[in-house]
Amino acid sequence: xxxxxxxxxxxxxILTGLVVLGLFALWLRWPIHxxxxxxxxxxxxxxxxxxxxxxxxxxADAAWRAVAADLTSPTREAPPPSTTDGPxxxxx
Numbered sequence: 001x002x003x004x005x006x007x008x009x010x011x012x013x014i015l016t017g018l019v020v021l022g023l024f025a026l027w028l029r030w031p032i033h034x035x036x037x038x039x040x041x042x043x044x045x046x047x048x049x050x051x052x053x054x055x056x057x058x059x060a061d062a063a064w065r066a067v068a069a070d071l072t073s074p075t076r077e078a079p080p081p082s083t084t085d086g087p088x089x090x091x092x
Contacts, residue, residue, distance in 0.1 A: 017043030
């Protein structure tokens with residue numbers, strides 16, 4: 001899968017925002033400030049989607065693991081399972 005380049009993604013996001021702004025302002029007769037907010041939200045959603053879809057997801061995963069190594073390798077062990085009967089158990 002090919003992703004859009006950063007400038008192309010930005011251009012498509014701006015175009016998407018303008019289309020949404022026009023739709024809401026002209027066709028649905030929303031107030032202009034609400035139409036601008038709606039267009040900005042759609043543009044932001046498009047940019048987040050375009051940024052999350054990359055050429056190689058493995059590279060992105062490796063980059064996150066390299067930067068946040070403390071989050072990917074637990075430093076303490078999980079607590080052992082409880083041996084007592086609690087709410088929701090057959091005895092509780």
